[in-house]
Amino acid sequence: MSERLIYIMASSSLGILLLSNLIVEAWAASFTQDFDITWGADRANILNNGKLLTLSLDQSSGSGFHTKNQYLFGKIDMHIKLVSGNSAGTVTAYYLSSEGATHDEVDFEFLGNLSGQPYILHTNIFAQGQGNREQQFYLWFDPTANFHTYSVLWNPQLIVLYVDGTPIRAFRNLESKGIPFPKNQTMRVYGSIWDGEDWATQGGRIKTNWTAAPFVASFKSFKANACIWSSRKGASSCKPARSSSSKFGWLSQDLDSSTQDTIKSIQQNYMVYDYCKDTNRFPQGLPLECTLVNY
Ligand SMILES: *[C@@H]1O[C@H](CO)[C@@H](O)[C@H](O)[C@H]1NC(C)=O
Ligand SMILES: *[C@@H]1O[C@H](CO)[C@@H](O)[C@H](O)[C@H]1NC(C)=O
Numbered sequence: 001m002s003e004r005l006i007y008i009m010a011s012s013s014l015g016i017l018l019l020s021n022l023i024v025e026a027w028a029a030s031f032t033q034d035f036d037i038t039w040g041a042d043r044a045n046i047l048n049n050g051k052l053l054t055l056s057l058d059q060s061s062g063s064g065f066h067t068k069n070q071y072l073f074g075k076i077d078m079h080i081k082l083v084s085g086n087s088a089g090t091v092t093a094y095y096l097s098s099e100g101a102t103h104d105e106v107d108f109e110f111l112g113n114l115s116g117q118p119y120i121l122h123t124n125i126f127a128q129g130q131g132n133r134e135q136q137f138y139l140w141f142d143p144t145a146n147f148h149t150y151s152v153l154w155n156p157q158l159i160v161l162y163v164d165g166t167p168i169r170a171f172r173n174l175e176s177k178g179i180p181f182p183k184n185q186t187m188r189v190y191g192s193i194w195d196g197e198d199w200a201t202q203g204g205r206i207k208t209n210w211t212a213a214p215f216v217a218s219f220k221s222f223k224a225n226a227c228i229w230s231s232r233k234g235a236s237s238c239k240p241a242r243s244s245s246s247k248f249g250w251l252s253q254d255l256d257s258s259t260q261d262t263i264k265s266i267q268q269n270y271m272v273y274d275y276c277k278d279t280n281r282f283p284q285g286l287p288l289e290c291t292l293v294n295y
């Protein structure tokens with residue numbers, strides 16, 4: 001078992017990536033080893049020998065965690081079970097982000113609702129500090145009944161968000177058209193739960209009902225088929241997760257037509273909001289990427 005893929009990012013010539021030397025390492029994620037609880041103290045708990053992490057929100061605080069590692073590209077999966085019952089006002093977030101004012105970020109945010117009413121999956125993509133790329137979806141299942149898999153594919157050409165393996169949104173590298181793409185900043189994986197009653201549920205009309213607190217969301221089976229940044233080496237090494245059949249396929253994956261067709265059909269059937277259709281919000285014209293791609 002020793003092939004290693006080293007991804008070297010020459011900081012002097014951004015965008016020039018050298019591949020050398022492949023290593024395949026079996027690697028099983030453990031919340032104890034691979035994550036830090038960053039806020040909320042004992043509202044965040046690692047259980048079952050590092051296999052399960054729960055986050056809770058009460059009236060005084062939410063809670064959160066992030067990976068110890070920073071990644072530069074990856075196929076990253078997390079299994080999440082959301083707050084059940086009356087979750088109105090709560091926001092459970094799972095995202096990739098770099099740091100600083102011109103940061104990159106890829107967001108999954110789950111907006112709670114009254115019992116029996118549907119969650120909204122709110123997504124956004126920031127490149128060099130600029131977001132405003134919200135797309136929202138209903139899910140085709142009850143996300144509070146079981147764990148479901150939420151994934152991000154992030155490579156130099158493409159970002160794709162998946163729900164249980166179904167692609168729901170893509171963001172292409174259109175740097176050649178002058179649109180920034182997340183490519184030169186390493187990101188950590190974050191999870192958190194917080195009170196978003198000002199905006200989350202039915203546009204902020206439904207507030208959090210604290211009699212139902214604490215609100216608990218659960219995370220398990222984190223898998224990062226990813227390139228891990230090492231500041232010592234000034235490079236990132238790409239390690240596939242255990243039991244991955246595709247190894248490094250994700251690194252060169254492009255947007256094929258079946259992925260585009262699936263995204264189109266998900267967007268037709270489940271989309272709640274699309275910034276690319278919000279002409280009132282962008283009176284000077286839709287963002288350029290909206291006019292360049294149609295999926
Ligand atoms: C990434 O590239 C952009 C320009 O393409 C630059 O403004 C930014 O400072 C770069 N960030 C890093 C961390 O190198
Ligand atoms: C909550 O339920 C209402 C009524 O079904 C729906 O309009 C709304 O989109 C749902 N989700 C959120 C997050 O508000």
Ligand SMILES: *[C@@H]1O[C@H](CO)[C@@H](O)[C@H](O)[C@H]1NC(C)=O
Nearest residue numbers: 086207208209210211212213
């Ligand atoms: C909050 O939940 C409790 C318990 O279900 C309920 O009795 C109460 O009416 C709710 N409060 C509001 C403002 O909806």
